[in-house]
Amino acid sequence: MSKVKVAFFDFACCEGCQLQVANMGELLIDILDKIEIVEFREVMSEKSEDYDVAIVEGSITTPHCLERIMKIRSIAKVLIAYGSCATIGGVNGMKNQFEMDDIARSVYGDDAHFFPTRPTRAIDQVVPVDYYVHGCPIYLPELVKVLTHALAGIPYRVPDSAVCVECKLNENVCVYERGVSCLGPVTRGGCNSWCINNGNVCYGCRGMVTNPADNAQRDVLTKYDISLDWVENKMMMYNKAKDAKEA
Amino acid sequence: MGRNINVNVEYLTRVEGHGNIVVNVRESQLEECRLDIVEAPRFFEGMLRNRSIFEAQHITSRICGICSCGHTLASIQAAEDAIGFTPSPQTQKLRRLLMHLETLDSHLLHIYLLVAPDLLGVKSFVPLINTHNDVVRRALRMKKTCNDICEVLVGRHVHPISSIVGGFTKLPSEKELDKMLGMLRSLEVDMKPTIDLAATFVFPEFERDTEFVALVSDTDEYPFLEGDIGTTDGPPIPKDAYKSVTNEFIVSHSSAKHCKNKRGSYMVGALARFNLNYDKLVPNAKDIASAIGLHPVSKNPYLNTAAQLIECIHCIEDSIRIIEDCKEEGVDQSEAILVGLNETGCIPVQAGHGVGAVEVPRGILFHAYDVSEEGKIITANCVIPTGQNLANIELDMKKLVPEILDRTDEEITLSLEMLVRAYDPCISCSAHFLNVEFKNR
Numbered sequence: 276m277s278k279v280k281v282a283f284f285d286f287a288c289c290e291g292c293q294l295q296v297a298n299m300g301e302l303l304i305d306i307l308d309k310i311e312i313v314e315f316r317e318v319m320s321e322k323s324e325d326y327d328v329a330i331v332e333g334s335i336t337t338p339h340c341l342e343r344i345m346k347i348r349s350i351a352k353v354l355i356a357y358g359s360c361a362t363i364g365g366v367n368g369m370k371n372q373f374e375m376d377d378i379a380r381s382v383y384g385d386d387a388h389f390f391p392t393r394p395t396r397a398i399d400q401v402v403p404v405d406y407y408v409h410g411c412p413i414y415l416p417e418l419v420k421v422l423t424h425a426l427a428g429i430p431y432r433v434p435d436s437a438v439c440v441e442c443k444l445n446e447n448v449c450v451y452e453r454g455v456s457c458l459g460p461v462t463r464g465g466c467n468s469w470c471i472n473n474g475n476v477c478y479g480c481r482g483m484v485t486n487p488a489d490n491a492q493r494d495v496l497t498k499y500d501i502s503l504d505w506v507e508n509k510m511m512m513y514n515k516a517k518d519a520k521e522a
Numbered sequence: 523m524g525r526n527i528n529v530n531v532e533y534l535t536r537v538e539g540h541g542n543i544v545v546n547v548r549e550s551q552l553e554e555c556r557l558d559i560v561e562a563p564r565f566f567e568g569m570l571r572n573r574s575i576f577e578a579q580h581i582t583s584r585i586c587g588i589c590s591c592g593h594t595l596a597s598i599q600a601a602e603d604a605i606g607f608t609p610s611p612q613t614q615k616l617r618r619l620l621m622h623l624e625t626l627d628s629h630l631l632h633i634y635l636l637v638a639p640d641l642l643g644v645k646s647f648v649p650l651i652n653t654h655n656d657v658v659r660r661a662l663r664m665k666k667t668c669n670d671i672c673e674v675l676v677g678r679h680v681h682p683i684s685s686i687v688g689g690f691t692k693l694p695s696e697k698e699l700d701k702m703l704g705m706l707r708s709l710e711v712d713m714k715p716t717i718d719l720a721a722t723f724v725f726p727e728f729e730r731d732t733e734f735v736a737l738v739s740d741t742d743e744y745p746f747l748e749g750d751i752g753t754t755d756g757p758p759i760p761k762d763a764y765k766s767v768t769n770e771f772i773v774s775h776s777s778a779k780h781c782k783n784k785r786g787s788y789m790v791g792a793l794a795r796f797n798l799n800y801d802k803l804v805p806n807a808k809d810i811a812s813a814i815g816l817h818p819v820s821k822n823p824y825l826n827t828a829a830q831l832i833e834c835i836h837c838i839e840d841s842i843r844i845i846e847d848c849k850e851e852g853v854d855q856s857e858a859i860l861v862g863l864n865e866t867g868c869i870p871v872q873a874g875h876g877v878g879a880v881e882v883p884r885g886i887l888f889h890a891y892d893v894s895e896e897g898k899i900i901t902a903n904c905v906i907p908t909g910q911n912l913a914n915i916e917l918d919m920k921k922l923v924p925e926i927l928d929r930t931d932e933e934i935t936l937s938l939e940m941l942v943r944a945y946d947p948c949i950s951c952s953a954h955f956l957n958v959e960f961k962n963r
Contacts, residue, residue, distance in 0.1 A: 412681055
């Protein structure tokens with residue numbers, strides 16, 4: 276049986292999710308036994324236009340990106356979006372709260388016209404996506420799980436319960452009890468409450484659950500006397516791109 | 523008749539981010555020699571405006587996956603400088619450990635997976651799985667070990683969790699110190715064959731006189747997190763005056779800004795640090811530098827990779843020293859803090875301007891913030907090592923191409939790719955990077 280051809284691509288992002296792949300260690304060699312990586316620019320010189328599975332990182336922010344992702348979609352039988360930038364727009368979405376001219380000028384001044392930019396969009400705001408691996412960065416065990424599903428041709432359902440569920444199972448003390456706000460109650464789990472386990476709060480990198488308990492969340496904020504503005508602004512760190520219109 | 527060469531490498535591989543190399547030689551005269559940075563700009567400095575200073579670390583670590591700990595530490599330093607917060611000695615010690623781990627992780631990735639394939643004559647590490655299986659396994663093992671140590675210290679290496687303004691949200695237990703120590707010892711063991719392998723590498727011979735810039739300090743530490751801006755061209759400059767060194771300017775072929783100081787360009791990174799701070803390396807690192815023929819001041823940019831190897835030796839040894847020190851003195855767990863958006867006001871905030879200057883794997887990184895009374899960012903500026911190196915890389919290419927005109931297109935392209943790769947450019951950071959374009963011959 277011939278190996279499945281897999282290609283990795285990146286758009287606007289920090290490439291940290293590809294790095295997570297390199298961080299698998301020797302497990303990577305076992306995976307390479309099952310698939311053939313035909314393109315992975317960060318670590319390989321080879322390039323290919325013949326692949327079955329495209330694993331795509333990063334958001335769509337320029338006309339050139341748009342052309343590339345359309346082409347990738349037309350070749351790939353299966354498209355996996357991985358990392359927050361690809362799945363929900365991620366931190367790149369914060370740009371969308373400004374006028375594009377304004378933000379370009381703030382960084383490049385009068386030379387801003389050299390660097391045309393469009394509002395940030397997640398991959399599925401541009402082309403259909405078959406599998407999602409959320410997170411900033413991705414949680415490696417989940418990537419392996421999604422790859423296994425994709426290679427077997429069966430669907431993967433992203434967990435749609437709040438981070439709090441896993442956080443409780445991990446027996447963390449709720450950070451609200453310690454006077455600090457956290458996006459765990461409205462954020463999609465699947466990360467094993469990674470940040471709270473390490474003493475920090477949830478920043479919402481996996482996107483919102485499909486049906487957040489708005490009223491209960493308001494009650495929590497009232498109980499701990501935390502203003503809604505704080506939390507809304509915090510949500511924008513990862514979740515702003517979803518309002519982006521066709522550029 | 524003179525020679526015409528057109529190099530056009532689109533999307534240079536085995537570098538972080540997107541860049542193109544464009545070289546155009548007509549009648550043996552170099553007409554054009556550029557490194558185009560075609561990374562989609564991400565406008566971090568613009569996005570930071572009006573966000574809490576306590577979010578800056580989380581956001582800016584996302585500038586780059588490879589350098590996320592370095593951005594974290596530069597951001598924290600700038601924020602703490604702006605609001606007038608002084609970290610505890612324990613925090614400073616653990617931050618140094620974190621920086622060492624990132625330096626190790628990044629240098630090992632570069633030496634083994636990005637540079638070694640060129641020197642072993644293959645296109646990537648994948649064919650090496652068959653021909654040099656033990657080498658590939660060792661590389662992946664060492665890289666994973668660096669990550670595993672980071673996981674213990676800060677939750678993960680890519681976008682660290684527990685290192686924040688004010689200190690750490692979680693501190694290592696005694697058991698965790700032992701675990702990290704064990705892993706560092708295993709790195710030390712794997713470092714020996716790494717040195718043996720590196721000793722077999724033959725780096726291209728090429729030299730160009732340039733200015734080297736790196737942090738310098740008056741302590742005994744090989745400086746990564748403290749000190750002033752040192753240069754081989756004059757006295758040190760305080761970090762607050764970083765703009766007088768970087769002098770950023772915009773060129774149309776690069777979404778990353780270029781920099782220059784006293785000359786047309788300067789170089790930052792492992793080789794610059796080695797050249798300026800050689801005396802402060804651990805003795806073992808100095809011995810091995812001599813053994814592989816690396817001496818300060820080295821002017822061959824290809825040897826940046828060799829300087830990275832030397833820094834790996836230093837970082838492992840110093841990390842072990844830090845952990846042994848922590849074991850002896852004990853870690854004060856009461857210093858663990860939860861800050862969030864500073865809802866509880868546990869960190870006093872005042873308006874101010876702050877600068878962070880940190881030696882990250884690719885060179886000196888600056889973050890500078892203006893902060894309002896409420897702790898919101900008014901303006902932010904990040905000056906990235908790769909951006910600082912771009913002008914220097916182009917001047918190297920301009921000197922190199924005429925010296926190798928007698929070679930084939932393929933050989934010229936490879937030499938140029940290897941040159942750019944030697945700088946270990948991080949294009950995500952600088953906007954992101956690399957691809958050689960030969961136009962018609």
